[in-house]
Amino acid sequence: MAEENKGFFKGLFGKLGIGKEAPPDPEVEKSTEPQEPAETQSASEWAHNLFKKMDAPAAPEEAAAPATPAEEPVATSAAQPASPVAPVEPTAPVVAPVPPIPVAPTASAGVSSVPQAPAVEQAKPSFFERLKRSLSKTHESIVGRMDALLLGKKQIDTDTLEELEEILITADIGVKTTVDLVRTLEQRLKRAELQDGAALKQALKEEILVRLEANSAPLVVTDKKPFVILVIGVNGVGKTTTIGKLASRYAGEGKRVLLAAADTFRAAAAEQLETWAGRVGAEIVRHKEGADPSAVVFDACKAAAARGCDVLIIDTAGRMHTKVNLMEEMKKIRRVLTREIPDAPHETLLVLDAATGQNALSQAKLFKEAADVSGVVLTKLDGSAKGGIVVAVSHEYALPIRFIGVGEAVEDLREFDPAQFVEALFQ
Numbered sequence: 348m349a350e351e352n353k354g355f356f357k358g359l360f361g362k363l364g365i366g367k368e369a370p371p372d373p374e375v376e377k378s379t380e381p382q383e384p385a386e387t388q389s390a391s392e393w394a395h396n397l398f399k400k401m402d403a404p405a406a407p408e409e410a411a412a413p414a415t416p417a418e419e420p421v422a423t424s425a426a427q428p429a430s431p432v433a434p435v436e437p438t439a440p441v442v443a444p445v446p447p448i449p450v451a452p453t454a455s456a457g458v459s460s461v462p463q464a465p466a467v468e469q470a471k472p473s474f475f476e477r478l479k480r481s482l483s484k485t486h487e488s489i490v491g492r493m494d495a496l497l498l499g500k501k502q503i504d505t506d507t508l509e510e511l512e513e514i515l516i517t518a519d520i521g522v523k524t525t526v527d528l529v530r531t532l533e534q535r536l537k538r539a540e541l542q543d544g545a546a547l548k549q550a551l552k553e554e555i556l557v558r559l560e561a562n563s564a565p566l567v568v569t570d571k572k573p574f575v576i577l578v579i580g581v582n583g584v585g586k587t588t589t590i591g592k593l594a595s596r597y598a599g600e601g602k603r604v605l606l607a608a609a610d611t612f613r614a615a616a617a618e619q620l621e622t623w624a625g626r627v628g629a630e631i632v633r634h635k636e637g638a639d640p641s642a643v644v645f646d647a648c649k650a651a652a653a654r655g656c657d658v659l660i661i662d663t664a665g666r667m668h669t670k671v672n673l674m675e676e677m678k679k680i681r682r683v684l685t686r687e688i689p690d691a692p693h694e695t696l697l698v699l700d701a702a703t704g705q706n707a708l709s710q711a712k713l714f715k716e717a718a719d720v721s722g723v724v725l726t727k728l729d730g731s732a733k734g735g736i737v738v739a740v741s742h743e744y745a746l747p748i749r750f751i752g753v754g755e756a757v758e759d760l761r762e763f764d765p766a767q768f769v770e771a772l773f774q
């Protein structure tokens with residue numbers, strides 16, 4: 348840094364005609380690069396100090412010294428996870444303030460006037476690392492407890508598998524999936540494949556992966572114009588946030604994205620969606636609070652066709668807390684949709700909050716029966732001990748997990764990769 352700052356001022360003096368004999372310094376360009384704000388800040392801060400010192404006589408070596416760096420390093424961590432949100436909310440509409448959209452700080456986050464430390468290159472952890480961290484509590488509740496169970500065990504027997512069954516059920520893998528897993532492990536025990544704890548752990552990992560892969564399929568956005576994604580789920584699970592993240596993904600691929608704010612139950616929902624649309628460069632169709640969701644869908648279909656949009660993502664309210672209400676609302680939305688775009692929706696995406704564990708499993712059941720779900724997004728895996736629910740939802744309801752959410756920032760929604768998930772869970 349010190350050398351770079353010196354270079355910056357050699358160059359600056361050159362431009363000002365001071366000390367013309369000094370050769371032009373290539374660092375001038377580097378230190379004024381906008382994508383290196385921390386570098387620029389430190390240099391300009393140093394300049395500021397230097398000019399102050401030039402006003403008041405100073406010893407030459409003092410003037411040549413760089414400014415003292417601030418003590419705190421530049422923060423590069425992602426947004427902190429939110430606490431789990433309770434699901435179904437059948438009560439009267441509540442207008443809540445629109446939360447700001449969290450975006451993980453990046454190196455090009457702009458120049459502030461607050462003195463900052465010299466740029467310390469902190470490599471952002473890879474998604475696998477973040478996934479591993481997100482699953483650490485789930486890891487503890489499955490693998491940690493399994494390790495404790497196997498500690499000092501000379502051999503694996505049916506009692507061990509019985510105890511494992513209890514661990515898996517309480518770790519939100521779901522009763523049905525657990526029973527299926529343990530039965531398979533019993534067969535492997537009979538075939539003498541499980542000599543020790545390590546073999547049992549490896550076998551469980553393999554069997555979970557087989558079950559996840561059996562129902563795994565990414566969401567493929569075809570070239571249907573528009574490709575319609577209907578997003579459903581109870582309130583608070585992260586629907587709007589997921590839509591914002593998806594819109595960002597597709598807009599980033601150069602697609603023209605239109606959002607339909609068909610959650611007309613509370614104004615804040617549409618406002619939140621509008622904020623996301625503005626942020627990620629998507630368009631939006633919204634009506635007033637309390638309007639008919641089907642009317643929004645109708646207008647959005649018309650607008651998407653007229654504007655030649657590639658992707659239309661529809662946000663719904665999710666407050667239809669009985670199966671009959673839910674079915675009626677869904678039927679109505681679908682009726683309007685198919686009248687305008689005959690084969691729509693091309694994807695009915697159910698958003699579930701992983702942190703709600705068994706509750707998420709019940710919601711998967713209800714929505715699968717009532718709303719023809721074709722894919723699932725599991726949000727808020729970060730910090731939850733209930734990540735086993737991923738296996739339960741996928742296996743019990745034969746639903747493909749399309750995406751997982753491990754935080755509030757745009758890049759925290761990722762395509763679900765069974766092998767990566769299992770690896771992160773067991774490592």
Ligand SMILES: Nc1nc2c(ncn2[C@@H]2O[C@H](COP(=O)(O)OP(=O)(O)OP(=O)(O)O)[C@@H](O)[C@H]2O)c(=O)[nH]1
Nearest residue numbers: 428429582583584585586587588726727752753754
């Ligand atoms: N930690 C964490 N928080 C998330 C994730 N996804 C969403 N959230 C947060 O969950 C909260 C609720 O998200 P929303 O997108 O408003 O949920 P919604 O389902 O649209 O809720 P309603 O608008 O009330 O229907 C927000 O604070 C989000 O930032 C995630 O993967 N991890």
